[in-house]
Amino acid sequence: MALWRIRATVDDRPGYLSVLTASLALRSVNILAVQVHTTEEGAVDDFLVDAPDALTEADVMAAVLKGRGRDAFVTRAEAQGLADQPTRALALAGRLVHEPDTLGEALVALLDATDVRWRPRSGAESPGFHGGRMTLADPAGGAYEVLRALPAFTPAEYARAQALVEVAGAVVRQQREQVTVLLADGAEVVLRPATTDDLAAVRELHDSCSTGTLRQRYLSASVPGDPRLRQLLEPAGGVTLLATTPAGALVAMANLITEGDLGEVAVLVEDDWQRRGLGTALLRRLHAHAERSGFAAVVAHTGAGNVAMLRTLRRLGAGSIERDGALVTVTVPAAGRQVGDETPATHG
Template sequence: MLWRVRTTLVDRPGILAEIALACGRAEVNILALQVFPTSPRVTDELVVSAPTGWTDVMVAQLFEAAGGSDVSATRVSDASVADATTRYLRGVHEVLEEERDIASVLHELLETEPPDVADYAGHDVMVLNRRSGSELRISRAVPFTEVERARAQALVSLVGDAGADVPLIVPSNRDAVPLLRVAGLTDIEAVSAMHERCSIDTLYERYQVPLKMPMTTRMARRLVVPDHGTALVVQVGTDVVGHGVLELIDETWTFQLIVEDAWQRRGLGTRLMRLAASHAKDAGAARLTFVTAGSNDRLLRAVGRAGFVARVERHDGNVHITVPLREVRSIAATGSG
C-alpha cells in the first residue's frame, strides 16, 4: 500500500536520518523523495510503502513522532514513484502530441485526487496564468509548495497556446506591406490567430471539412513545419494573413493555401502560388497541383492571374488544378522566399 507523505521539517543536518530510522523501525519503506526548500524550514515529500492495514492517520502519526509537522498522508498509485521531471516532460508531450487538455494533465501531475487526507482542513487553490490572459485554477486538499506552483506555471506557459487558449481575433492592419516568406515554428501563434479570424466558408474551401476552433498547437505546428514539404506565409506587420503548404504526396507536389477574408481579392493568393511554384521547381517538381473545394472559383481565377496553363480535374468533390513548371523561375532567380 503506497502513501504520499508531505511534512515540514526543521532544516538541520540529520533530520532525514531520523525520519528514515523511524520508518525502518515501523517497516515503512521510503520509495521516493522530493525536497521543497521553504527557508528557514524545509518541506519534504516522500512516497512510502506501509504494511497492510495502515491508515492515513497512522502514517501521519509516524512522521509527526519523528519530528515532522503539518503532515499529510494520501493514498497513491505506483505511478507516483516515477521521476518528477520525467512526468512533467511526458505531460508536455501529451498536451502537444496527444491533444490532451492541459487541466486534465495538471490534475494528474499534481495528484489532486483523492481528497481524503489526514487532518483535512480545506483545499488549497493554485491560480495559473495563460498567455491569452485567462486563468486556470487547480485545487487540492494538500497545500501546494512554491516549487509545484513554479512547475505548473512553466508547463502552462510552454504549452498554453494548445487547446483552450484563444488566439487573437483583431483584424490585421491593412496598411502595412505584405511580406511573403517561408514559415517556421515561431509562426505557430500567428497562424492559429489567422485561422481564428477566417470565416467558416474560407476554412472549408481550404480544408474541405468543418475545422474545429480554436486550433490545437499540434495542428498549427504541422501547418508551419509540414513533414514532407514547406510552409509559406504572408506576413503583414506582426500578423500572418495568408498561409500555404507545399507537400509531396504520393509522388505529386501539391499546394493548398488560405487567405483570411479581410485580405482576399488583393492578389495575395496569386503571389503565394507563384512562390510555391518556384519552391516546387527547386525541389525537382515538373508540375504542381493546387487543391481546393469544388466550389472555390477564386482559386481558378488566381491560377489564371498567375499566368499558369492549367489542367483542371475533379476528385471526390475537390478540384485539382495542375500546372507545368517549365517556365517557372527558381527561387534564386526570382529573389523570393
C-alpha cells in the same frame, strides 16, 4: 504492503532528512521516491512509500512526527503514483500537444486537485499560490484557479502547472494559425507553422524535389542535413510555414529567419505544385508575420533565373533589387516603412 504518499516539512539543515527517513525505516517503511521542495518555511519532503499492511494512517503519521516532520500530510496512494512527478508532468505535456482542451484534466492529475476553474482574470489578482489555492495565468487571457484541501501547494508544483498551461496555450495558438487556402486552380492546401516533429516529412519533401528546384532554394547543389533542417523548422525569432494537402502530404516549406531587424525568406515548393500560386500564398503570410513582429523588411536571395520568385517579390512591393552575378537580392519593406528607418525619439 501498501502504498502511501507522505508530505512533511523539516528544517532545511544537514541531517534533518535522514532523521525523518530513519524514523520511517524503524516502522519498516520502504521509500520508493522522494522529492525535496525548498520553501521559506523549510524543506518540504514529498515521499512515495511502501509500508506494511498492518500500518495505519495514524502509525505512519506518528513515524513522521517522531522524525521531526511538521505540517504533515499522509494519504493512501495508487499504483500510478510510482511515476515520479517530473515524469508525470512530461507525460501530461505530451498529451496536451495532441489534446490541448484537456488542460483541466491534466492539472487535476498533476496536482491531485479537487477542482480546476477558468475565469476572467482580475487586475488585482496576481498568479501564485497560497495553501491549497493556486492561480495560473492563461496566456490567452484569464486565469485558472486550482483547488485542493491538502497538502499545501509548493513552488515546484506551481512551476510545473504553469508550464503545462503554457504548453496548452502554445498548441492552441498554433491551431488558430492553421488556415486552408484555395489556389487558383481549385486545389486546397493547409498552411500551418512547422515543428521539429515535421522533420521526417520535410526530409521526404526534399527527396521528392528535383535538383533544379533544390538549387533554386539553396543556391547550390548542397542540401542541408537533418541538424540544419531541425533549425529551419523552428528558427529562433522567425517562423517556418508548411503547406500540406487535405490528406496531409507535405508539398511546400517557407522560412522566415531573423537577421537583426530584417527577416530572410526562402521557399521550397515541390515541382508538381509550382506555378499554382502556392509560393505566393506562403510568401504573403511570411511578409505579414514580419510586419506583425516589427521587422523593418524581408530579404530574399534568389537566382537571376528564378523568374517566378522575382515576380512574386515584386508583387509584394519590392523596395530594392540588387544583382551580383547570378545572385539577386530583393528587399521588401514592411508596410509603412523604408529600409533603414529608425524609430523617432520622443521627449516628455
